[in-house]
Amino acid sequence: MAELSLADELMCSICLEPFKVPVTTPCGHNFCGSCLDETWAVQGAPYLCPQCRAEYQTRPQLHKNTVLCAVVEQFLQAELARVAIPDDWTPPDRAAAPSATSQVACDHCLKAAAIKTCLVCMASFCQEHLRPHLDSPAFRDHPLQPPVPDLLNRKCPQHNRLRDLFCPEHSECICHICLVEHKTCSPVSLSQASADLEAKLKHKLTIMYSQINGASRALEDVRARQQDMRDAAQRKMEQLRQEYLEMKALIDASEASSTRKVKEEEKRVSSKFDNIYQILLKKKSEIQTVKEEIELALTKGDEFEFLEKAAKLQGVSTKSVYVPKVELNHELIRGICQSTTDLKYELKRYVKQPQKPEEPTVSGDATEHGAAPTHKPSRPVKKIVKEEKKAKKLPSTFTSPSKTFTFGASEVLEDLKQTGLEFKATTSQPNSDSLKAKVLETFLAKSRPELLAFS
Structure with missing residues (x-):
């Protein structure tokens, strides 16, 4: 294992x-x-x-x-x-940010390209319309930055300010006013947060790549193990088929043997009946002949001729027809039938007996790469092996009134080999006198040619 x-x-x-x-x-x-x-x-x-x-x-x-x-x-x-990752594979880089100057238009004239975005006015301006922010002291406190595309999405819906910070604890972009609500957090700039998350996603992508490779290997291993299981099951089924074929052959041979014994007994008794029939036929013919001669003598008119014929016929004796008692050897037939019946009931009882399935022992290979079964073999493994060996050493034994059969994992076939062909009932032992009487009765029931064999 x-x-x-x-x-x-x-x-x-x-x-x-x-x-x-x-x-x-x-x-x-x-x-x-x-x-x-x-x-x-x-x-x-x-x-x-x-x-x-x-x-x-x-x-x-x-x-x-x-x-x-x-x-x-x-x-x-x-x-x-x-995990072995191919040398030529690297996580994909994040796409570069689009050029702001080529996409952001001035919010004042809606024609020229914006060059700056005011974080207070929340608007982007071209060179011409940015001049008040550069020349007038009133706009001196308005921070400017490179043009920001899609300002509406960048605005904080609560404070109407540009969200230029990221809170890792809440995973959301915030504005400077939102810092009051995030006192216990550690917000960072959007660029730093983007760099950190990019590194984390690349690392996660590497892990997922290795997991995909492991899943592919696990899929192949499961299919290979499934095929091995099918092959093992096919081999076991073929082995079972051969065992049952052999048992069927033994049972067929046993049936043929029992049938042959009954046929031999039938032939023996039938030959006796044939002999009796021939004797009775001959006797009938003789009586018929005497009857015809008597009838013929009674038609004789001459007294001398009648007396001479009648005196001879009067001395002819005829006996009544006697049919001797001839029948099958019922002890032999009963023994054969009883042995067959005992074997049938023992086989039925063994087949219908609920058998406890063995605990499935799953090897370590069967649980590799996520393919573990729902029920694993309890450890230690050595204990299971000892229990299996102990179970194999204790076959089940069934005893009938006339025969004892022993069945284990493969003892049914062996028992059929040893006892199935014979069908000899081991009945309870009678005393010596009754046994001698039965032997003598069976011996005297044989025909004359059979008795001469013992002369």
Whole structure:
């Protein structure tokens, strides 16, 4: 049995993914906390362990397995580090910002290209209409910046100011007045926030690329393992077919043997009836001849001739017809039928007997890359192997009044080989006198040619 890999050990058997906030049941199995909560919420009492089916009448109080959580986190980091990414692949760069001077028009004349945007006036101006902001002291406090496209979307809907800051805690763009509401946050400029998020997205894209590669390998592995399972099942079915064919052949041979014995007995008795028939036919013919001669003698008119003929016929004796008792050897027939009936009932009882299925033993390969089954074999593995060996050493035994059959995993076929062809009923042993009487009765029932064989 293949050992389970570390990836399989750190995988939840419910969601088939690495543990997320793992918890441990009293029976020692680990699951994602959310997965187990959903399972037990649907299942209700009694609560069963999804892996070993252990029952709990009251819902156990489960706590986060911090050690296992740390192991899973380190394993995932190590897996990410060892994922082979092609050298020629790099995360795509973010598209460059469009040229503002070629797209932003002056909000005053709506014709010339704007060169600056006033953050107070919330408008963009060309060279000509920007002159008041440059010459008049009244606009000295109006900050100017390169032209900003789509000012309506950049405005803060609450304060009508340009949103030029980003709050990482709330993941939103804010204006300077919004800083009052974000005192505990750490807002940064839009350029810095864009650079940070770009780096994070590239790192996430790398992780997703490795996950896609792992999923592709897992898909191939699942299909390959599915084909191996099908091949193994086909081999087992072919083996079963051969076993049943052999058992059918043994049963057919047993039927032929029993039928042959009955036919031989039938032939023996039938030959006796043929002999009796011929004797009776001859006797009838002789009586018929005497009858005709008597009738002929009674027609004689001459007394001398009649007396001479009648005296001879008077001395001819005839006896009544006697048919001897001839029948089948009922002990033999009964034994054959009883053996067949016993075998039939024992086979029926064995076939109808509910057999406990063996616990599925899943190898470590079967749970690789997210393909773990819902029920994993409980550890240690050596204990399961010992239990299987112990179960194989204890075949089931069935005893009937006239015969004892032993059936195990493959003992049905062996039992048919040893006892199925014979159909000899081992009845309870009679005493010595009755046994001798039965043997003598069977011996005397044989025909004369058969008896001469023992002379």
